[in-house]
Amino acid sequence: MPRTINTNATSLHSEAVSTDEPKDLTGFSCPVPLPARERILLGHGSGGRLSADLLRQIFLPALGNPILDRLDDQAVVSLNGIRLAVTTDSFVVKPLFFRGGNIGSLAVHGTINDLAMGGAEPLWLSAAFILEEGLPLEILKRVVDSMQEAAASAGVQIITGDTKVVEKGSADGLFINTTGIGRVRDGVSLSASNARPGDAILVSGFLGDHGIAILAEREGLRFETQVDSDSAPLHDLVAHLLAGTREIRCLRDPTRGGLSSTLNEIAAGSRVGMELDETAVPVREEVRGACEMLGLDPLYVANEGKLVGIVAPSAAQDALRALRNHPLGKDAAIIGRVNAEHPRMVVMRTLLGTTRIVDMLAGDQLPRIC
Amino acid sequence: MKYLDEYRDARIARALAAEIRRCSSRPWVLMEICGGQTHTLMRYGIDELLRGSVELVHGPGCPVCVTPLELIDRAINLARRREVTLVSYGDMLRVPGSDTDLFHLKAEGGDVRIVYSPTDAVNLARSLPERKVVFFAIGFETTAPAHAMAVLQAERLGLNNFSLLVSHVLVPPAIRSLLRSPKNRVQGFIAPGHVCTVVGCRDYEELVSEFRVPIVVGGFEPVDLLEAIRMLVIQLEAGRTELENQYVRSVQYEGNRPAQAAVARVFEAADRKWRGIGSIPKSGLFLKPEYAAFDAERIFNLHDICAQEPPECISAEVLLGHKKPTDCTAFGNRCTPDKPLGAPMVSSEGACAAYYQYKRHLVTL
Amino acid sequence: MCLAIPGKVAVIEEKDGIRTGRVQFGGITRQACLDFVPEAQEGDYVMVHVGFAISVVDKEEAERTYALLESMGLLADELESDGTAPAES
Numbered sequence: 080m081p082r083t084i085n086t087n088a089t090s091l092h093s094e095a096v097s098t099d100e101p102k103d104l105t106g107f108s109c110p111v112p113l114p115a116r117e118r119i120l121l122g123h124g125s126g127g128r129l130s131a132d133l134l135r136q137i138f139l140p141a142l143g144n145p146i147l148d149r150l151d152d153q154a155v156v157s158l159n160g161i162r163l164a165v166t167t168d169s170f171v172v173k174p175l176f177f178r179g180g181n182i183g184s185l186a187v188h189g190t191i192n193d194l195a196m197g198g199a200e201p202l203w204l205s206a207a208f209i210l211e212e213g214l215p216l217e218i219l220k221r222v223v224d225s226m227q228e229a230a231a232s233a234g235v236q237i238i239t240g241d242t243k244v245v246e247k248g249s250a251d252g253l254f255i256n257t258t259g260i261g262r263v264r265d266g267v268s269l270s271a272s273n274a275r276p277g278d279a280i281l282v283s284g285f286l287g288d289h290g291i292a293i294l295a296e297r298e299g300l301r302f303e304t305q306v307d308s309d310s311a312p313l314h315d316l317v318a319h320l321l322a323g324t325r326e327i328r329c330l331r332d333p334t335r336g337g338l339s340s341t342l343n344e345i346a347a348g349s350r351v352g353m354e355l356d357e358t359a360v361p362v363r364e365e366v367r368g369a370c371e372m373l374g375l376d377p378l379y380v381a382n383e384g385k386l387v388g389i390v391a392p393s394a395a396q397d398a399l400r401a402l403r404n405h406p407l408g409k410d411a412a413i414i415g416r417v418n419a420e421h422p423r424m425v426v427m428r429t430l431l432g433t434t435r436i437v438d439m440l441a442g443d444q445l446p447r448i449c
Numbered sequence: 450m451k452y453l454d455e456y457r458d459a460r461i462a463r464a465l466a467a468e469i470r471r472c473s474s475r476p477w478v479l480m481e482i483c484g485g486q487t488h489t490l491m492r493y494g495i496d497e498l499l500r501g502s503v504e505l506v507h508g509p510g511c512p513v514c515v516t517p518l519e520l521i522d523r524a525i526n527l528a529r530r531r532e533v534t535l536v537s538y539g540d541m542l543r544v545p546g547s548d549t550d551l552f553h554l555k556a557e558g559g560d561v562r563i564v565y566s567p568t569d570a571v572n573l574a575r576s577l578p579e580r581k582v583v584f585f586a587i588g589f590e591t592t593a594p595a596h597a598m599a600v601l602q603a604e605r606l607g608l609n610n611f612s613l614l615v616s617h618v619l620v621p622p623a624i625r626s627l628l629r630s631p632k633n634r635v636q637g638f639i640a641p642g643h644v645c646t647v648v649g650c651r652d653y654e655e656l657v658s659e660f661r662v663p664i665v666v667g668g669f670e671p672v673d674l675l676e677a678i679r680m681l682v683i684q685l686e687a688g689r690t691e692l693e694n695q696y697v698r699s700v701q702y703e704g705n706r707p708a709q710a711a712v713a714r715v716f717e718a719a720d721r722k723w724r725g726i727g728s729i730p731k732s733g734l735f736l737k738p739e740y741a742a743f744d745a746e747r748i749f750n751l752h753d754i755c756a757q758e759p760p761e762c763i764s765a766e767v768l769l770g771h772k773k774p775t776d777c778t779a780f781g782n783r784c785t786p787d788k789p790l791g792a793p794m795v796s797s798e799g800a801c802a803a804y805y806q807y808k809r810h811l812v813t814l
Numbered sequence: 815m816c817l818a819i820p821g822k823v824a825v826i827e828e829k830d831g832i833r834t835g836r837v838q839f840g841g842i843t844r845q846a847c848l849d850f851v852p853e854a855q856e857g858d859y860v861m862v863h864v865g866f867a868i869s870v871v872d873k874e875e876a877e878r879t880y881a882l883l884e885s886m887g888l889l890a891d892e893l894e895s896d897g898t899a900p901a902e903s
Contacts, residue, residue: 445542453819569865669818707852
């Protein structure tokens with residue numbers, strides 16, 4: 080349905096005819112054309128439905144192979160009987176520095192976590208930097224020092240790297256790309272296609288800390304908070320969990336897109352349904368306050384130091400105990416169950432006892448006033 | 450959180466729902482006017498709790514949904530200009546204009562920024578004297594005072610690079626229009642509690658007298674809405690038609706005088722087009738001529754930009770409560786939040802989006 | 815429309831000639847303009863919309879109406895456990 084742009088000058092002020100007639104609105108149909116999406120949007124990086132579309136439409140058709148097609152956070156390859164996990168990630172966070180970390184520590188922790196979610200022991204990282212012309216060296220030094228600190232405390236080494244510089248205006252200061260290599264533990268096979276009806280859904284602690292810590296520093300939205308990003312390496316927590324029970328189906332860290340995206344991905348990957356209990360989902364008071372103010376749902380807010388675990392029902396209590404005995408898992412909780420009722424759909428029992436869908440976001444969640 | 454959590458108490462909510470079911474002798478048709486109320490009803494499944502006793506139809510209380518197409522086009526036109534920084538609430542970014550939206554424009558390199566408060570927009574203008582900062586000022590009566598203050602502050606600071614692109618709509622004229630339609634099925638209304646916090650209850654009292662229909666001013670949490678519904682059902686069962694106030698902790702009959710004064714100083718009411726509905730008399734706020742220096746439409750000569758409103762889609766019928774989102778043949782297939790055909794599917798509190806996001810598993814498509 | 819939430823006025827200040835409050839919402843704090851609520855005092859709760867307080871929460875009214883709601887909730891509970899009321903769906 081073509082749109083014509085009217086060149087007659089009119090304004091909203093002086094509409095020709097505005098009568099008090101009641102509106103007769105029978106017999107309409109909706110002729111608006113579907114917007115053609117030919118460019119990358121910010122939403123394509125947000126971990127939600129647009130990101131999934133990009134994979135399906137561009138990357139998988141071109142690059143697909145059995146390993147890639149599994150779409151886990153890490154790829155597991157075998158070499159002479161040793162299973163290695165390989166992962167890659169890019170870090171583009173703005174602002175570069177925030178409460179609880181910076182882009183450097185985030186890069187190290189994030190890469191380690193991708194390996195850890197595959198049950199791998201992280202060993203080595205690479206780090207490639209894209210720097211904006213004009214970036215103060217002092218900033219770069221702080222970031223790199225943080226990376227070394229984070230790597231050293233986690234027991235991994237950054238063994239190779241690269242640096243490129245782009246013209247002013249191209250890179251928001253600094254981007255980091257990493258590759259991580261780890262060794263998969265024997266007998267461990269974690270995957271988003273493993274979830275089965277009856278499995279328990281666990282989270283390792285409070286949700287939404289990272290996203291809120293970042294938003295608090297964003298121009299236009301600033302507010303005062305004590306909330307720190309929860310950015311942390313989770314490989315030790317995973318080791319504890321696996322020592323507690325081996326009946327873990329899947330582990331994921333709910334980063335961009337929040338808990339909701341992660342659960343929807345697993346539900347789709349395993350072709351199962353999920354039901355959450357709203358009263359069981361742990362969210363800090365400050366994060367709730369920020370979400371209420373900005374009109375955000377904590378289920379969609381990013382985390383950088385939490386994991387979601389899908390666990391066999393008989394092992395749920397052991398898993399919970401193992402998590403809670405670790406400093407990074409002390410607020411762990413069982414928040415729901417996998418079921419066979421509504422495959423690929425995640426629903427939540429609200430605090431009123433009614434049911435709502437926890438949908439996959441189309442793009443980024445935006446603050447709202449309405 | 451005090452004054453929030455208590456109004457989400459499950460026990461009280463269920464008791465109210467039971468009371469409503471007990472009192473209603475037939476399924477009364479009620480409308481909640483405000484999109485924020487729609488959001489709560491959907492998100493907490495309150496329609497589920499009341500099935501059979503009350504039918505909830507959703508009103509045109511979504512300023513995002515009803516912002517005219519050409520205004521989106523004008524915002525996009527501004528954001529395309531090199532010297533302009535377009536500042537907006539998050540709500541407006543994804544609303545489709547004639548051929549694109551602000552989110553796409555951001556991707557193409559347009560300087561589009563999101564803020565929480567109009568004060569942030571004023572501060573941005575102060576810190577960027579070389580940019581022309583235009584604030585996309587949308588909303589109902591609730592937000593108008595804040596926008597008025599932004600203009601007054603900019604004036605006090607002597608800013609010459611700050612302006613508003615105004616899209617303010619007033620609720621009562623739309624409700625009047627709805628009530629006068631022969632197709633109207635709504636028997637009682639929940640009036641928007643934050644609008645009434647600002648403007649008071651008089652407008653709604655007038656609607657009660659003119660149309661002999663019960664109206665209860667309601668809040669936004671589940672207990673508030675259930676209580677307001679209960680009050681309406683009690684009136685309807687008794688054949689009463691009165692204005693009542695459920696949201697007493699925030700709403701006074703006179704409203705907020707200083708806020709009203711600020712609005713009266715800066716804005717004036719005039720006829721205004723509602724997207725998908727058409728023009729409703731005296732239903733919009735516009736900047737007064739003495740504030741022309743802050744009126745983006747005048748400064749940037751936007752009056753030439755018009756859009757042919759397509760033959761109205763069912764958005765209009767949904768907005769006025771004649772149809773449900775699920776009555777639309779495109780709902781959930783051709784029209785989803787990813788590829789919205791109309792504004793009620795885009796706005797987080799548009800009825801279509803709320804239905805899609807929270808409830809579609811109950812719908813047979 | 816109109817996302818407004820209740821917050822506690824912690825500190826009242828004057829900024830650029832505008833009466834501003836530092837308002838707490840469940841643990842986070844943000845500035846809000848108090849020009850529309852000249853009667854607001856530190857310790858009061860205000861409804862804040864886009865960074866502007868639009869009303870002072872009326873504590874007495876809130877308490878009075880809430881007490882009624884609470885008793886309704888309690889009563890429903892009792893009836894339920896008595897088995898004298900139909901089961902909640």
